[in-house]
Amino acid sequence: MACAEEGGSGNPLTGQAEAQAESDVTRLDSDGPDVCRFFLLGRCHFGDRCRLSHSASGLAGCKPVQAEEKGSKNRKTRKNSGRAEKAKDGEMKESEKKPRMRTADEVISRILWDSSVDPADFVVGHLDRFLGVLERPFSDFSWDTQVCDCDYSEELTIPQHRIQYFSYKGQRVWDKDSRTDRVFGSTGQAVLPPFDQEGQGQEHGAQDTTQEADESQTEKKERISDPEDAADCGANGPKDEGFGDARLAREAEALSVSPKVEQIAPEEEWKDWEEEEEEEKETQPVPQEPQPGRPSRKPTHFICFRVDSPATLMAFQRVQRKILTHLPQSEEFWVNPATLHVTLSLLVLPGPAEVQAAANLLQSIVRDFYKPPISVFFPLKLKHFNGKVLFLPPRPVQDVQSINTPLQEAFREKGWLHRHSKCPNYHLTLAKVEGEETERMFEDVGAIKLAKDINFGKLEVDKLYLCVNGVPKTDSGFYQIVCAVKFPTV
DSSP: OHHHHHHHHHOHHHHHHHHHHHHHHHHHHHHOTTBOHHHHTTOOSSGGGOSSBOOOHHHHTTHHHHHHHHHHHHHHHHHHHHHHHHHHHHHHHHHHOOOOOOOHHHHHHHHHHOTTSOGGGEEEEEEETTTEEEEEEGGGSOTTSOGGGSOTTSOOOOOGGGEEEEEETTEEEEETTTTEESSSOTTSOOOOTTTSHHHHHHHHHHHHHHHHHHHHHHHHHHHHSOHHHHHHHHHHSOSSSOHHHHHHHHHHHHHHHHHHHHHHHHHHHHHHHHHHHHHHHHHOOOOOOOOTTOOOSSOOEEEEEEOOOHHHHHHHHHHHHHHHHHOGGGGGGBOOGGGOEEEEEEEOOOSHHHHHHHHHHHHHHHHTOOSOOEEEEOOSOOEEETTTEEEEOOBOHHHHHHHHHHHHHHHHHHTOBOGGGSSOOOOEEEEEOOSSSSOOTTTTGGGSOOOTTOOOOEEEEOEEEEEESSSOOOTTSSOOEEEEEEOOOO
């Protein structure tokens, strides 16, 4: 009885069910195989198809419940163990996660805008789909031109995911495969000398600021906790009063002394600032002259032929009126009709001697051009560059290229040809939106339907112009002309 009471005190239902199942099993052994013993244990898989009897209805509800409870407990423990394992795996992954590596775009921006390095000293290793990894000078690429706007007859730009590494004077400073970053040091490597000047300056600045902060803190502590000042305050304060009155007297004395210190401090700071300015003047680097072998990045001159026929000017005005009805905000960005031209080559001429030599070279090339003058026309298909430049392409392109090919070869040998002119995209600019933050208002210009009777006519190219870029235009509205060379009659 004691054992039964102890078992029942924990869970009476469970104890009774177990006792009943044991009694049924013993009864099964004595009576014969009429009742399914697996049914009594709750594990009969045949159900109603079982040949044995399933008459013990009271036990059928007890054992399955216990099995379900055990199964639910097992599922909970499995879930908890799975969550714990996932948490441990997440912690391991976070601990093993590699630091973020600076991208190729950031390296390109650093090379272009860092004045302490020369882009001509860098080599780009890029992946070609057929030839493998190739190397090209950094200056051969047009990094400010998008891939979708590039003419692929000659490679001027490249997708940044194709870039494998950057080399500086034969040493790799950024490598994607080996996770080498000696430009920013984002992966833990040491930064090379051309790029560590800014970091050193920042470290020195931080050290100076920390030293100044420490000095100011020490001065404040000395002013507040100077024993002489405390003694003077105690001497000047009332002697018959308690400790609280003495503390108040010291605080009052400190307040009376602090204005004098504040009056002296600006003079000392002013002296320090004067000394710092003198030191900065002494240590300021002398402006260096530009390197003679390094060409300018922007073109200084260009060779073109003018588009000034009456039919072209009339068609230009009609197109302008039609576009302004749909895009009135583009009125201020349309070019002056007097400046209509098609650029053939962009040149970089550092000085007056080079300008004169380029003019003489252009004259000699045109004199030897023994071909009949070409005629170009402009099909009425408005196109745009990145939504900011509205233009018309001249046709046929082969005739325009036949004029420009001898110019490209001659000026490339002299080193005056700009990199954008290695594979030019000939166009007649109608409107141009300047500024990086401006909207791309000409993106949907292709949906505007123009009148079919608008015709720019045919233009006979019989003269080339060498013009100055980036200077105010003349009274006629066109660019400043260095020389104009007419084709010889054949």
